[in-house]
Amino acid sequence: MSTVDLLRAHAPAAPERLQHRVLTMRPVGRQRPRVRPVLVLAGAVTLAMGAALVHGLTTSSQQTPHSFSSDAASSTVARAAKAPALESPATHAAGVAPAQNRLQHEDASIRVRVRDVGGATNAATKIAAHFGGYAQSVRYRTGISYLELRVPTARVKQALAQLADLGVLASQQISIEDLTNTLERQSAQIAQLRRRIAALNVALRDSALPEAQRVLLQIKLAESKRALAQRLHGRKGTLTAGATARISLVLTTQKQAAAATHRGRVGRMLHSAVGFLALEGIVLLFALIVASPFALALALLWLWRRRAVDRLLME
């Protein structure tokens, strides 16, 4: 008989008392279904995708109340036929037209596809000058031109319409910022400072004023004058901003403009969802980077314990 057979034949049996001892114990409760890691992972992925979709849905329907934008359709749209598909900037601007008796700053960004970028750039600067404005900056390179134009607010609609007529309007965005409150606040501060300066001047004319107090009042007067100068400068800037509109014009050839593709609601939603997913991925990556030293330490501890057990049993 081999050693293996011998060991099997004489294997020890559990004593009766042990059987009795063990059988008196019973498990508590019913079997709980085990949650599989794959299912947990699938759930987490579904949750992440769902959150991204919800984020995409909510953000795709949002629009800034004071801004309007639109993108052009296909590049083959003829200039004559483009009107029904894409309204003129002037028409769009009507939707967010400046309110009467209010000081408002208008900011427009338009992209126009043209055949000749150089010629269109010259024409654009002429249009700005024609409406009493000027070109603040012009950057031109082959196939594309960036212009920053300043045009009187009262004539911005006409200027935009003429600029759009340089070619095929690819996209536009018009925003209006109300400056009335800012101007009123600045005017009130200026009036207050003027009153204060007048009062200080009156006080300083008093010959009975002690020298120490006179010096103090003179310092206050100087501070008030400086503050007044700042406020006046600020109000001038506000008035200038309200008087002139800024137009950011991009002139491109048809090839360059092809990059600016139409993005509908679904497109925006998908774009937003993908962006959100990327953000989730970054957060996950960050969490992994933070957790990795701890995981490494735990793995080393586990390895050390396993070796310790091996040493204990192999002695």
Add this chain to the structure above:
Amino acid sequence: MNAASPTVGLPRSGALPSYDEVVAQQLDAVYRYLVYLTGDRSAAEDLTAETFEKAFRSWRRFDPRRAAPRTWLCTIARSVAVDWFRSETRRRRREEQYAREQPLEQFGDDLPGPVEQALRELSPGEREVIALRVLLELDGPSAARVLGISATACSTRLSRALKRLEEMTDDVDG
């Protein structure tokens, strides 16, 4: 050493055996494993009871699709035995002298003296792999899983342990 042996446990079909069935089928196996591992029947008895006690507590978490009941119980038994070994080591250091009388018949019922003696000479780790593969008839992967090593390492450990055992048995006989 056939894994399909009815004593090994239930197949990984997902069907949950009743607790009484598991006790009836696996008590001897766990006890034998612990006898070989500790080399002490009295300790093995206590550790078997402790193993089943732990198994009761985690019974709801037992998934028969992941491991056969015997493999699962042996894993618990090993963890219990390792704790026992640690406390034994500390106790021996404290008492400085370990002069405990070892009963003659420890590893088997009516096992020939030379084999009993040879088993005593083996390390707990060597006896453990013999118990798992020979007495409990666990297959290679299951035994390796209990030991926390690869199937190849388990196979190597078994062949070395059996070789040593046979050598020592021959020496005693000779």
